[in-house]
Amino acid sequence: MADRLWRWWLKFGFFTLAGSLALLFGWWVRQSEGAVIADLFAMLSAPFVPTVPTVAVYRDDQTRQLQDQLDALQQENRQLRNLLSIEDIAGIRPINAQVIGRSGDHWWQELVLNCGRLDGVAVGSYVVAQGGLVGQVRHVSERASRVLLLSDPSSQVGVMTARTRVMGILQGRRREKAFAEFFEPQPQKTGDLIVTSGLSSRFPPGLPVGRITGYDRNQAVPRAEVAFSAPLGRLEWVKIYPGTPADASLDQKPDR
Amino acid sequence: MQVSIRNRIVNALGTFTSALIALLAVWAPVPGWQLAGVSADWPLLWVVCWSVRRTPLQAGIAGLAMGWAHDGLTMSRPSHALGLALAAVLTARLEKQRYIQEDFISMSLITFVMAVLSETCTALQYWSLGDLPAAAIWEHHQWVALGSALITSLWAPLVYVPLRWWWRDEVP
Numbered sequence: 001m002a003d004r005l006w007r008w009w010l011k012f013g014f015f016t017l018a019g020s021l022a023l024l025f026g027w028w029v030r031q032s033e034g035a036v037i038a039d040l041f042a043m044l045s046a047p048f049v050p051t052v053p054t055v056a057v058y059r060d061d062q063t064r065q066l067q068d069q070l071d072a073l074q075q076e077n078r079q080l081r082n083l084l085s086i087e088d089i090a091g092i093r094p095i096n097a098q099v100i101g102r103s104g105d106h107w108w109q110e111l112v113l114n115c116g117r118l119d120g121v122a123v124g125s126y127v128v129a130q131g132g133l134v135g136q137v138r139h140v141s142e143r144a145s146r147v148l149l150l151s152d153p154s155s156q157v158g159v160m161t162a163r164t165r166v167m168g169i170l171q172g173r174r175r176e177k178a179f180a181e182f183f184e185p186q187p188q189k190t191g192d193l194i195v196t197s198g199l200s201s202r203f204p205p206g207l208p209v210g211r212i213t214g215y216d217r218n219q220a221v222p223r224a225e226v227a228f229s230a231p232l233g234r235l236e237w238v239k240i241y242p243g244t245p246a247d248a249s250l251d252q253k254p255d256r
Numbered sequence: 257m258q259v260s261i262r263n264r265i266v267n268a269l270g271t272f273t274s275a276l277i278a279l280l281a282v283w284a285p286v287p288g289w290q291l292a293g294v295s296a297d298w299p300l301l302w303v304v305c306w307s308v309r310r311t312p313l314q315a316g317i318a319g320l321a322m323g324w325a326h327d328g329l330t331m332s333r334p335s336h337a338l339g340l341a342l343a344a345v346l347t348a349r350l351e352k353q354r355y356i357q358e359d360f361i362s363m364s365l366i367t368f369v370m371a372v373l374s375e376t377c378t379a380l381q382y383w384s385l386g387d388l389p390a391a392a393i394w395e396h397h398q399w400v401a402l403g404s405a406l407i408t409s410l411w412a413p414l415v416y417v418p419l420r421w422w423w424r425d426e427v428p
Contacts, residue, residue, distance in 0.1 A: 018268055019317040025272075026321030026337075029279075029328035037329060041280050101283030104330035106294055106400040107378055112283050153388050174396060233293075 034104075035141035042114050042144040045100045049114060094128070094239035095119055100144070109152035109174055111135070111235065116143040121240050124202070129238045132208035132229030133157075133196065137240065145240070150209065151178060151232050158200035159209055162193040170194065170209060170226060176233060177213060182222045188215045194226050263425070270422050271306075275322065278302035282329055294403030296411045299326045300374050303340050304367050304412070305419045307347035319344030334381030339374035346370070360413040367412040371405035 029037060097119075101112030115121050117140050125137040127147050135155065139146040148155055151172035159170045159180055168182035180194060192212045198205040214225035281298040289295045299322045307315035323337025330336070347366055379397035383390055 014264055015314070019314070022317060022321040023324075026324030029325035032328060034325075034328035034330075037276075037279055037325070040276075041283050044280065045284070099285075102285045102295075104282045105297070105326070105336065105378075106375065106404055107382070107396075108330050110330070153392065173392070 033139050034146075035139070038112060038139070038141045038144040038146065039116070041101060041112065042116070045114070049098050049100060094241050095121060096237060097121075097127075097145075097240050098237050099235050109149040109155075109172060109232075110138075111147040111149060111238075113145045113147060113238065113240070114143070115240060116141050116145050118142050120242050121145045122242055125240050125242045126203050126207075127238050127240050128207065129230040129235050131231065132210065133203065134230050134232065134235065134238055136202055147238075149232050150228060151175065157203060157209065158197045159194050160197040161188055161212070162195050162208075164188065164192070167197050167199060168224075176227060178210070178226050178228065180212075180224045180226050182224065185217060185222045187217060188212050188222075188224055190214065194224075267423070267426055274419060274422070275302055275325075278322075279325055279329060282326070290407070294400055294407060296408045297371055297374065297404050298415075299323075299336070300340060300343060300371055301367060301408050301412060301415050302419075303344045304347050304363075304370050305416045307344040308363070308366070308416075309423075310348055312345045312348040315344035315348035316341050334378055334385060336374075336378065338381065339377030342377060343370035343374050346373070360416070363416050364409040364412045368405045368409040371408045372401045375401040375404055 095115050097113040097115040099111050100114045103110045111127075111134070113121075113127075121137060121140050123137055123140050125145075127134040127137060133150060135147045135149040135152075137145050138148045149172065150157060150170070151174055153172050153174060155172050157170045158167065160167045161182075164186055166182050166184050166186050166188070168180045170178055170180040172178045182188070190212055194209045194212065196203040196205055196207045196209060208229050210226040210228040212224045213227045216223050216225075278298040278301065281296075303315075303319050303322050306318050310318075319341035320337050323335060323340035326336040326340070347370060350366065375397060379393055379401075382388055382393045
């Protein structure tokens with residue numbers, strides 16, 4: 001018996017062992033949502049990431065001037081919001097993060113960022129780039145985090161037009177442009193700014209999302225084509241806002 | 257016996273490292289890796305290279321493990337494991353029946369077919385889940401399947417040659 005077992009081991013033992021280990025590893029990566037691979041990727045890509053990319057941008061005089069104007073407006077906005085006792089989102093300090101990776105396959109619109117739990121990023125943080133909203137952090141490991149972009153079809157955001165205050169829902173299409181469906185058939189103009197609405201539980205209200213590039217009122221539901229303000233396809237650095245609105249849990253859709 | 261076991265362990269470690277590199281390459285935004293916004297499917301390419309000269313069982317296990325790991329890097333619903341395992345088993349069957357000679361051109365051809373197959377599996381799963389409108393899924397599938405198949409099959413010989421060299425003792 002022992003002899004037969006030994007012969008079996010000599011013949012198939014290594015294969016069984018290696019196969020089981022491979023399956024265990026695969027399953028473990030799946031269950032941990034790629035945390036170890038993400039950290040490894042962040043460490044390996046560290047030498048290729050420029051260390052001070054954002055400073056150069058800010059050094060530009062014009063940018064600084066605009067920044068000052070923005071600060072002044074934000075300050076004014078904060079005071080007005082306080083007057084109206086609306087939740088203040090401007091006081092949160094953002095984390096600057098570098099984009100180190102793109103979508104893991106052709107079906108998800110994702111970014112990998114070089115900041116993780118060690119930098120204070122939490123699941124549900126929202127991510128903003130120059131121009132506007134980018135998406136929301138879905139997975140965090142020690143040194144990396146992964147962001148689901150607004151352009152992903154599973155990402156639905158409550159939005160409204162800044163001019164007419166008509167509410168709607170924006171859904172990504174994996175392209176540069178997304179569709180927004182409005183609850184009221186009020187005509188919108190091309191070029192109207194779209195911002196997150198107060199109905200969105202995942203993002204604070206008032207963040208710029210994009211601009212209307214086309215409007216179709218002949219549909220059953222009035223629908224507009226929206227070009228994102230942030231260049232989602234070629235982002236290099238983003239700001240993560242760790243503070244999220246009160247109920248920013250990922251209640252939208254279970255992942256599994 | 258000692259030497260043989262050591263060789264096997266070194267071989268296995270090399271194989272594991274190459275699989276890990278294939279997984280890491282998934283995220284790497286290297287310019288020139290993309291064709292019309294679609295980049296190569298590295299895990300699939302690795303699985304096809306592994307399966308070409310192995311038994312369907314070995315191929316299937318590798319496909320399943322790689323698929324699960326790829327799930328971890330993206331989203332686990334729908335799973336990549338189904339498409340990759342299917343592609344791996346089919347690749348192993350192909351070679352066994354000796355319908356196709358093993359060379360660069362046929363490697364590219366096999367990779368092309370398997371990439372289309374694996375993307376179709378993903379699309380079918382999306383379709384059966386019903387979260388997205390069917391028209392959008394199939395429109396996206398056309399674009400992704402063709403793009404992924406083209407760019408992945410172009411890379412196939414470059415990945416296959418070093419891997420084949422590494423496995424030269426294992427699968428003569």
